[in-house]
Amino acid sequence: MGLSRRKMLKKAAAAGGVAAAGGGVIMAPQIVSGQAPAQLTGTQTGRRFKAFVRRGTGASVEELKLLAFQPREVVIRTQASAVCYTIVGQVLSTNAARQASIPNHSGMGVVEAIGPMVKRVQIGDRVVIPGTPQCGQCYQCLQGRSDWCQFLSTAPAHPMAEMADGTQVFEGASLGGLSEIMVVPEEYCCxxxxxxxxxELTLLGDTVGTGLAAGHNLAQIEPGADVVVLGAGPVGMGAIQSAKVQNAGQVIVVEPIKYRREIAMKVGGTLTLDPNAEGAGLVPKIRDLCKGPTDRRFAGGRAWADQFLAVPNGADFTIEAVGGDSFPPKVEVGPDPTGILPLQQAFDMTRGGGHIVTLGFGQRGNVTFSAVNFANRGRTFHSGQQGGxxxxxxIPRYVKLIEKGVIDTKTMITKTYPIEQTRQAVQDVADRTVLGAVITFT
Ligand SMILES: [Zn+2]
Ligand SMILES: [Zn+2]
Incomplete structure (x- = not known):
């Protein structure tokens, strides 16, 4: 087969091969054998495909049958989906699941069918499906906070497929990802x-894309700035690369896992620190690293002497991307499995007037601040839903920067897996023995 699937679809469309079928649903032409692992049955409804399903007290790869989709929904043949750490607790748990569902919350693939009301995408388009929708029309989108789009929902409107025994299967976070097929509302499609x-593209829909967005949308890192990134998992790596793109003066990375510190230095970090080795000295050390070349205040300097510390010294921008451990890592364990300490440190290591972004998930407990420090030291706090x-x-901006070689998504992927090995991929992410674990589909 000389033609790529995308070109084939385009050719078919030009020849009138893509037509409105019964009910107004726009259908892809018959897929050539060998091009797609999922079987078409003439219509999308009833189509059989494989998916990783969390159900009962376990999770396994199952063959499913697609149910009818809605007029504003898009059927996508998945090409890749990166396993996010935030799902490992749910997937590996042996607690009874409330309903059968396909885990994860991002992916990318090729559009194979669209409902009659869909405008944003066409059959044959490559699409990234991020964890957060963007309708462009709701209150939050109109305030410029599409990361809080009012169509964001963790409760899918309807089951997407069924198992051989008739069990209905839903998509996690309304989109799933660990499946040969995704069905999503058009506002989730980019x-x-x-x-x-x-x-590489699928990383832009969740982890790496979140870190990149946090750096330029929420923190708004400035050229020459002192930046600290706490945590060099895939989210932190995005933040590090954002600091690099914005030409930060220094990018200090705090990460307990050695192989992650090494990767961080390859993608934009200028110095790495091990929080276990630094202990209670971490915050003073970062303040010292960010104190600048002079304490001459008439010459643009910062005050170094203790009596002037009413103006807290520290980083211009601090991005926290640690979160709580769902399971003990099989590699170096960080100083606080609850994820609270890095939040506290992020606040304390940022200068008066500086910016703090928090992106980590799954913390257990409460953060305590001195009221004066919280109320009157001029720090700006940004809570990071998908980094803004x-x-x-x-996403198209990041694609251009990947094409130019400025953003490195290739190094972010340390292992790919076929769908049959999804459980192993989730386990590896839980163990933190891989950085980016991506399920790829042929
Ligand atoms: Zn995620
Ligand atoms: Zn919206």
């Missing part, structure tokens, strides 16, 4: 017009 590999991603604007 079409991309590029040849960047699928396994404005997906239709930002």
């Amino acid at each position: 079409p991309v017009f590029t040849d960047v590999p699928s396994a 991603l404005n997906m239709l604007r930002d």
Whole structure:
């Protein structure tokens, strides 16, 4: 087969091969054998495909049958989906699941069918599906906070498929991802017009994209700034690269895992620190590293002497991307499995007037601040839902920067897995023995 699937679909469309079928649903032409692992049955409804399903007290790869989709929904043949750490607790748990569902909350693939009301994408488009929708019309989108789009929901409106025994299967976070097929409302779709590999593109829909967006949307890192990134998992790596893109003066990375510190230095970090080795000295050390070349206040300097510390010294921008451990890592364990300490440190290591972004998930407990420090030291705090991603604007920007070699998504992927090995991929992410674990589909 000489033609790529995308070109084939385009050719078929030009020849009138894509037509409105019964009910107004726009159908893809018959898929050539060998091009798609999922079987078409003439209509999308009833189509059989494989998916990783969490149900009962376990999780396994199952063959499913697609149910009818809605007029504003899009059927996507998945090409890649990166396993996010935030799902490992749920997937590996042996507690009874409330309903059968396909875990995860991002992916990318090719559009194979669209409902009659869909405008944003066409059949044959490559699409990134981020964890956060963007309708462009709701109150939050109109305030410029599409990361809080009012269509964001963790409760899917309807089951997407059923198992052989009739059990209905839902998509986690309304979109799933660990499946040969995704069915999502159009506001979750970001079409991309590029040849960047699928396994790299899918990272823009969740972890790496979140860190990138946090750096330029929420923190708004400035050229020459002192930046600290706490945690060099895939989210932190995005933040590090954002600091690099914005030409930060220094990018200090705090990370207990050695192999992650090494990767951080390859993608934009200028110095790494091990929080276990630094202990209680971490915050004073970072303040010292960010004190600048002079304490001459008439010459643009910061006061170094203790009596002037009413103006807290520290980083201009601090991005926290640690979160709580769902399981003990099989590699170096960080200083606080609850994830509270890095939040406290992020606050304390930022200068008066500086910016703090928090992106970590799954913390257990409460953060305590001195009231005066919280109320009157001029620090600005940004809580990071998907880093403030404005997906239709930002993802194409990141694609361009990947094409230019400025953003490195390739190094972020340390292992790919076929769908049959999804459970192993989730286990590896839980153990933190891999950085980016991506399920790829043939
Ligand atoms: Zn995620
Ligand atoms: Zn919206």
